[in-house]
Every structure is written in C-alpha cells, then in structure tokens.
Amino acid sequence: MIKIKKTNLKKQKPFTDLKKIVKKKKEKKETEIQQIVNHYFYSKGLSLQKIKSDAKKRKIIYSRFTRPAKQLLELAGTIKKAKKAIDKVAEWAKSRNLDYAIETVFKKWLEIDSLKPKEVVKKPFYMGNPMIWSQAKKKWFVIDEGGDWHEFVGEEKDINWKIDKP
Numbered sequence: 001m002i003k004i005k006k007t008n009l010k011k012q013k014p015f016t017d018l019k020k021i022v023k024k025k026k027e028k029k030e031t032e033i034q035q036i037v038n039h040y041f042y043s044k045g046l047s048l049q050k051i052k053s054d055a056k057k058r059k060i061i062y063s064r065f066t067r068p069a070k071q072l073l074e075l076a077g078t079i080k081k082a083k084k085a086i087d088k089v090a091e092w093a094k095s096r097n098l099d100y101a102i103e104t105v106f107k108k109w110l111e112i113d114s115l116k117p118k119e120v121v122k123k124p125f126y127m128g129n130p131m132i133w134s135q136a137k138k139k140w141f142v143i144d145e146g147g148d149w150h151e152f153v154g155e156e157k158d159i160n161w162k163i164d165k166p
Contacts, residue, residue, distance in 0.1 A: 032073055032079050033066055033069045033070050033073065035079055035083075036069040036072060036073060036079065036082050036083065036086070036102075037062065037065045037066060037069045037102075038051065039082075039083045039086055040065065040069070040086055040101075040102050041060075043086055043087060043090040044090075065102060068101070068102035068103050068106075069082075069102055071106065072085070072086075072102055072105055072106065075106065075109060082105075085105050085109070085112055086102070086105055088112055088115055089104055089105050089108055089112070089115065091117050092108070092115045092116065092117055092118075094117070095117035095118040096117075096118050120163055121163070122161040122162065122163055123161070123162055124140070124159045124160070124161055125159070125160045125161075125162055126142045126152060126154065126158060126159060126160065127142075129142050129143055129144055129145070130142075130143050131143070131152060131159065132149075139151055139152065140152035140159070
C-alpha cells in the first residue's frame, strides 16, 4: 500500500493561488493607451463603471479610441503631457459648448499653449431688466421692456449680475 503525504498536497495549493493573484494584478494594471482613453472619458464626465457598462451595451466602441490615443502618446511623448493636453482642450471646448474627441487634441496641438477657455461674461440686471453703463455720462441706465432708457438711482448692491449664455 502506497502512502501519500498530505503535506505535499497542501504546499502545492498556495503556489497555485499565488499564480492566480499575480495574474489578476497583471490584468488590472492599465496600459498607457488605456490610461489616455480612460482620461478622455473622465474629461467627458464618465466614470469607469459607466465606461465599462456602455462598452458592454455597445454604446461606446472602446477600440475606436485606441488608435488616436496611441498617436497622441507618440505626439506628446509622455502620458502626463497627453493627459494635460486632453484637459486643456476639454476645458477650451466645454467653455464654448463644443464637442471634442481625442483627434481634436491633434488639431489644436500647435496652438495648445495659447488655448484659453472663453471668459464668462456677466451682464448687469435690475429687477429683470438689462442695464448699460454710459461712459459719457458715467452712469448706469436701465432698459425697460419698451426699450426706454431710465437712469439708475439705486445702489451697487441692487444690481443683479447674471451669466450671459449665447
């Protein structure tokens, strides 16, 4: 009768578990291209979970973004510079209510240092009516619904500043 040592079987099991753990860690680490594509989606306001679920539902075709991400990485040189460029273009495009893609970064690459978001324009209102500053008279005027101009006699704190969206 042959006896099998139980100690040998127990020693092999942790070794196979270790292989599985190492394999999972390798799978979880993102490649440079994945980092760029994911950063692009983050700049669009999507979370990692949303990206994954949309990819499964075929709303996002992830592979369509890998080639531009690889080209951007080659153009920028490092992941950090590529992400910075995406952020800059994203901020610029969002301030102008424009849609953008990774390819937009290529198109704006030469002028990327001069890209600035559109300044927020605030316009003065008094009781819902627009106001205009007269340089000649150094006074505020309120324009009513009929288009008539009336001199503003209130205080600065009465002026309501609203963001003008075209």
